[in-house]
Amino acid sequence: MxxxxxxxxxxxxxxxxxxxxxxxxxxxxxxxxxxxxxxxxxxxxxxxxxxxxxxxxxxxxxxxxxxxxxxxxxGIGILPFFHGKNILLTGATGLLGKVVVEKILRSMSVGKIYLLIKAKDKEAALTRLTNEITNSDLFKTLKQELGDSYEAMVREKLIPIAGNICEPNLGMDSESIARVRKDVDVIIQSAASTVLNDRYDLLVDANMSAPQRLMRFAKTCNNLTLFAHISTAYVSGKREGLIMERPFIMGENGRKEGLYDESTQLDIIEENNLILKSSSSSSNHHDLTKNLKRLAQDRATLFGWHNSYHMTKAMGEMALDEIRGDVPLLIIRPTVIESTYKEPFPGWIQGNRMFDPVIMAYGKGQLPGFFGDSQVIMDVIPVDMVANTTIAAIAKEGNMHRPHPQPRVYHVASSATNPLLYSDFFEYLFHYFNSSPLIPSQEISRIKYFDDFRDFSEYTRNAINGDKDKMPLKSQNQAKAKAAYAEKLCKLYEFIGFFNARFDTGNTESLIEAMSKEEKLSFEVDARNIEWKKYIEEIHIPGLIKHIINGTV
Incomplete structure (x- = not known):
């Protein structure tokens, strides 16, 4: 033969x-x-x-x-699954979307990757693709590997589509709609508004309505294998203990008391009606913004979420499951995403992310205290591990002959398998900034922890202001502004400073067990392999300084 x-x-x-x-x-x-x-x-x-x-x-x-x-x-069969597959990705200019694109191009042979980019036309979409993605420092490893063929490869594989997930038909023209509908095998929904305290209407539109629009489009695609939705682990709300990997049920809330409470059933239609009512009663843009931000936080508090971002992401999951029909739905729930651990190189990051303002403020001597519990576990996960888990989970679920009747949920988290305490985190920061101060001659003290915000506020103001009677007026105003910023920062992230929960990663553990040795090496997803001291001191902080403070992308 x-x-x-x-x-x-x-x-x-x-x-x-x-x-x-x-x-x-x-x-x-x-x-x-x-x-x-x-x-x-x-x-x-x-x-x-x-x-x-x-x-x-x-x-x-x-x-x-x-x-x-x-x-x-x-193993799972990651490479054969993706071989020749055409992918539609939203949120490609964001941190995770960009890393997913780079990893796919560098590691496997796909067909086309259609990138839905917010732009007015094809030319503007191509400009954003070039400036924000293919010219990014993130892609330097791939450029070095491919050499002169890099430009030709990205032109062949990456297809920018001008559109907007917050518009009808995703803002795509008829030609793009027909092409993507005919070609696409996998959809990865990564676009979202991640502002924790934005206007309610903007958050609902970006985090609930937009994924619905994409799912409606997905149901018209000829060869769709899987719809992967990037959510957040903090859709769990204020629940404590071990948070399991399970999908939401429509109307569910995030309260500690339990999964169901008849007095606080979340009605998505009613939430939209409240937004319309608040919008119509506002007399000007300033009042409208203020009223809709207040409404967002009030509703999140009522239903048991820490903020309106987490609540609207939960609403998005509910809405997707409600309308998906027989489309297989995969939900990826990462915790706090930070810089790359290994791939394509350590320390790459985009944007001043959740813990990063805290790190920078501490390094500048502007955060002497922390409103949080030193023994609480902070849950951080490097972005390359999130990308790898997304890719591996898509292959695993996409290779199933009989998809799960319910959406499959994967937590991408470290708290249950490789916990990092705040006490250790701030000790690593203290060690780094004492050895390599951000500001010359800046003295950094070990952080003090507070469980009462008034005590934290008083200590912070005294530590930053010093002997204000001997300070010139300009310096007094600067010190006051720094103290106010520290208070605002810690208040904004209060929910993770006292977060008494861990995220179960049973499905992710099963994913790891199913992977071959080759796949485990090529697609690192195991958070147990993170060396926290090395990651914080040798990878993440230097990456922040290079890519955020020095402004490279």
């Missing part, structure tokens, strides 16, 4: 692994001019790439007759 005459599914590996010695397998045997691994998989070189035959192919019987071990370790 000639191998070239056999038509079988292909699993593609990077060109860098074409040498048989590069693979983590032992006991390689020869069959004619081919190579057979101890697993029984036949290695074939086609166009410079390495392929293995499917274990279910009739060739397996031929190998069996030659008394080779036919036990296969294909």
């Amino acid at each position: 000639l191998l070239s005459n056999i038509n079988f599914p292909l699993a593609k590996f990077p060109k860098t692994s074409t040498n048989i010695n590069h693979f983590p397998f032992s006991n390689i045997k020869s069959v004619g001019s081919k190579k057979v691994l101890s697993s029984g998989k036949m290695k074939v070189l086609i166009d410079g790439y390495t392929y293995f035959n499917s274990p279910s192919h009739p060739l397996e019987a031929e190998l069996h007759h030659q008394e080779f071990n036919t036990t296969d370790d294909t």
